[in-house]
Structures are given as C-alpha cells and as structure tokens.
Amino acid sequence: MANMTDVAKLANVSTATVSRVIQNPEAVKEKTRVKVLQAIEELNYQPNILARYFRRTETKTILVVVPSIMNNVFPQMIAGIDLVANQSGYKVLLGNTYQDPEKAYSYIEELKQKQVDGMILLTTRLDNDVITDIADRYPVVLTSDFIEGLNVPTVAIDNISSSREAVEHLLRLGHCRIGMITGPLNSLLSRDRLKGYRQALLANDIAIESVLIQEGDHTYESGYNQMNKFLALEKPPTAIFAANDSMAMGAIKAVKDQNMKVPEDVAVVGFDNIQFSEIFEPALTTIAQPLIEMGKQSMELLLKQIKGDSLKKKQLVLDTKLIIRDSCGSKQV
Amino acid sequence: MANMTDVAKLANVSTATVSRVIQNPEAVKEKTRVKVLQAIEELNYQPNILARYFRRTETKTILVVVPSIMNNVFPQMIAGIDLVANQSGYKVLLGNTYQDPEKAYSYIEELKQKQVDGMILLTTRLDNDVITDIADRYPVVLTSDFIEGLNVPTVAIDNISSSREAVEHLLRLGHCRIGMITGPLNSLLSRDRLKGYRQALLANDIAIESVLIQEGDHTYESGYNQMNKFLALEKPPTAIFAANDSMAMGAIKAVKDQNMKVPEDVAVVGFDNIQFSEIFEPALTTIAQPLIEMGKQSMELLLKQIKGDSLKKKQLVLDTKLIIRDSCGSKQV
DNA sequence: AGCTAAAATGTAATCCATTACATTTTAGCT
C-alpha cells in the first residue's frame, strides 16, 4: 500500500502538499494539484485513516448508548441519528447496555479515550453527577430522558403534558374512572407519565385512587397482568391509560379474554405509537413520539458540540401528538 | 494527559516494559510490574487507543451492514452480533444502506481502509463478484442471504425447505388451493421462498397456477393489496403462504375487511416470527428464524476469520421451526 | 527592473504505542 511519501516523491512535491491536496485543495496551485492527483491515481493511493485519526485525535465516530436495540422505539431513533450522522460524515457505533449500568460506564470510557467524538444516551440509569461531569467535558446528548435540573444538552418530549393529554382525551369521552398502568417507577420517564395522569385527574376534580394505579415493566405481559388486576376490582375502571403501547396491547388482550370489548367496555390509550399500534386491533389510540425527529435533532445537537459551537438552546422539547384511532371509541378530537 | 514515556520515566523503566505490563504482564517480573502499575495509577495513565490502532492496524471494530435498522428482523440479529462482539472486545459499527447499493459500496471502502476489522452483511444487493472479491481479501460474513455457488462465509437458513414446510403444513390441513404472496423477486431470498412453495405443491401433484402467485414488497400494505386480488378471483385460494409476517398480517386484515374469517375462511401462514406475530389476532402460524442465534454465529464466524483460523465450515445453515398458532386453525403438528 | 505582499510550497517535528533486536540480569548448575 502506497503512502503519502510515495505520492509526494512521484509527484515531485512534499508530503505537506499532498496532504493539502487532500484536505484543502484550494490552497494548492492548479498545476501541482493535477500532478498530485495523477500520482494518487497512479499509485492507487488511499490515505491511512487510522494515522489521520491518531494525529487529529478525532474519529468521526459517535456512540449511541441504548438499553436494548430490540426494544421497539430505539431503532427509529437510531435511524434518525444515523441519517444526520451520515450526512455529516460521521459513523455510528452501537452501545447496548443490556440495562447494565456497568456497561454504560464502560462506554463512557470510550468517550474519554477519544475512541469516539461524542455520545448520545438514549435513556439511562446513570448517576446524575456522572452525567453532568462527562457532559461538561465531552460532547454528549441525552435523548428521551429529560432530567429536571440537569443542565445537560437534551432532546426530549414533555412526558408530563403528553400523558395529561392522553388522560384528558379519556376524560373528554366521559370517563371518570380511569386506571393507569405505569412503567417501572424507578425511571423518571415513568414517574413523569404518572404525574401527567395525576395532573389531568386533579384538574378535573377527580380523586386519585391508588388501586387504580398499577406498576408494569413496559412489557406486553405486564400490561396483561395488571389489567387483570383492574378487572378483578369490585368497581373496575372504564378506561385505562397505559404508559406504553406494548402494555396497552396486553391490557386490551386481557379485556378481550374476559369476553369484554375495547373500546365499548373499556377504553385504552397507549403511548409511543410503535409501528404495530396501527395494525393492532382495535387500532391503538396513542401518543406519538417523533422518534426519528428526536434522533435527528439529537445528532444535530451533538454535532454542534463537536464543532465547538456554543449552544443557544441546550434543551429541546419536541411535540408529541395524540393519534386517535379505535381503542377509545371516539371519532372526534 | 500522561503518555507512556511519562509512565516509563516515573517507574524508571523503558516504554517497552510499560507496554509489556499492559499487553503481556506475565513477561514482566513481579517487582517491576508493581512499580509500573503504581506509576500508571499515580499518573492516571490511559493508553492512547488511537495510537495503538494506528500502530497495530486493527480497530477492534466490526461493521454491520443492514438495509434498514427499522426493519423488524434486523435488531434481533444485531443484538446477537453485539453480544458476541462485546464478549470478545469488539465494537459494532452500524451501516445503514437505505437499500442503496452505492452506500453499501462506501462501507466496503471502510473495510479496505482498515477502519474496521471485519464486516457482516445482513442481506445485500451487491454484485456477486464484488462480494467474492472482498470476502477473499477481508473477513466478511454474509448473513441471511445464502447465495448459491458463492464460496463466501455465510450464516443462513434454508429458505427453500422452510417455505416448503410452511406450505406442507397447509397441505396437511387439507388445503389444495394455496396462494402465495412473495417478497420482491429481484432478491434471491424471495425467489427461494417461492421455490419452496412450488416444490411443496409439485410434490403433492398440485399444479402451479400463476394467478395464485402475487409479488409483494414485504410491507403490510402489499400483503393487504395482494390478498384483495386473491379474494377478487373467481375461485379464491383457501390458504395463503405469505413470505413474511408483515404481509401475512396485511393479508389477514384484507380477509377480515371482507367479513371473512381467518382461519375459517382462509388460512394464512407467515414467515419470520417477528415479535408481534404472537400478539396479533389471530396469532400467526409462521416459520421462526433463529435471528439472535444467526447474529451470534455470524459474529463467531467473523471472529475466526479475523483471528486467521482456517474455517472448517464456511457455510452454516441454521434450523427454522414451524410455530403453530391460530392463523391456520390447527392444533396438531 | 526592482520591490513588496501574497500565494505556494517545503522542512521537519509531532502524535504515541509497539516490537524486533540487542543487552543485561537472573537462576540453576558444576
């Protein structure tokens, strides 16, 4: 494999000139440029990227840390990230944590060791201090989990108001006994969605009943199981807000298995708008997150940091949208 | 940031010794090792990985080329790859092609430039010659698309016999007018699944009718549309083999929309066993691909190549499994 | 032609770990 020196010799110039032809062609006279280009062609020269990375201490690679790529929402976010990254000449490294904070910390090491130019955290269970610390020192974007009080670049949705909107939709349809199946409450995101539920009820003078709040774990099965608890109640709820679509589907399945109907007997609203929620029967009424857009914006925000631009807006909150389909039985908004 | 020379000075040894302590500790006397380790500790030294990569011409990174990460089957394969890669100290770079061969070629460049140590292609539209060529020169694994006649390391399933099995299942249930919705026939995978369908019918002395074969594009919508064509036939098929689960679901939806029932009026069998096929109603009878396992095995195969081991078996064909659920209306095997 | 500023090019240091080869130290033996 030919190196830069070979090219320089053949073209009868210095390596500096060859380098300039590659990096910054306008800085080289037309005539020399052509000469160098010919030499490159003739030797079939390709710059050694590893040498460049080493010299420049940059890798044109960013790391996306994700709890599990098999989870429905992440591939879309990653697709958005990848799209922008590609346009800007960056590569995307995948970091599965398998929910293990240990793993997450190991990815931070990669950032410290400059193996990557930046990092996007799609949700996290890391210590706030740690996040603040590395975000201070390296390009980092937090996506999806907005952590109040943290001054870290973030792209998120407003989980509280979105949940409120979902519940308000049920209220508007006349439901006043509304149950909620939450996500794991050790995560802020889950607590926020619960908070939105509470706010909506309170604003409508409906008392919060703790029997109407069940904690799930975002799986279809947990939605099924928690719904069964609701149905076993003396006075079951007439509507359910599930903190994500998988649980909503599980809940609906439980209703069906009791020979009852959705939305006639129980209305269900979900959250996420995963691909399948449209195909599911009844088609799920749900809160749509702009997943791809979130990915894109995260990458944009990261790029700005990498370039060293000062960020006017560090925290982006994107709009969600209530998608009305069939699981709540309403045609109007 | 301290470098190796700093450590060497502090520990009063040469950089060679420091390097050995890191790479090959047994080669260093206990006493010196401790001394060096202390110096490393004291200076908070971390080796410059980029320098190492450069020097060694290896990056401990592999590239996974995927048409679109948003497609249902790929995240699972990637998860399998990632698992094994992690265990072996490799990182996974994501290469979305967005179905664009141009993009795929650009990823091959990364391989050539030694930006990655190896590459796993999850399906591809690349020229056979190109694949053979780079597989000759670099560690490469082809996953999912088994290309006959190509002597390239491959992990795949037997699409032909799996499809045959799916159709035989329908035959066993007494169907003799069986339609097929294929994938895009410019892909070998799709043609193989069609071939299996043909073989099953022929083996049972049933003539192939071209009206009973419709080409879809793997989307839910195409399944829906092609099914409608079948239903418009004078003598519609009583059973359908869809080349993937999404199309199977679309087909079922079309049947339902005509106020007919699955499996009573039309039996449907799919392919892939995506997560959702279990939740879908009726739960899909389908061919399960061992996606995670395929990912794992691909990575193992790649690792062997990277290590330079000779491959006893270059081509792995993993078993699929017919998962009988409700969409064909059978309880027996 | 002669001068100057700007443009183009060259020189050589730099980034830092790795490793082939050379040298020194150690251990085991008579």
Added chain:
DNA sequence: AGCTAAAATGTAATGGATTACATTTTAGCT
C-alpha cells in the same frame, strides 16, 4: 566462583498523516 541458558529489560526504529513555521515563488505594481 564461574559458566550457560533463560528470563527480563532496554534501545530505537516504525507506522503515516498533519501542521507550525520557514522558505521560495508569483503577481502586481511603480
């Protein structure tokens, strides 16, 4: 003690692009 083989350590070259700084060339002007 003296010898040898083995173990441990050191020396210094190497990988290849980048770039600050120095030098040369060019263009534009009087």
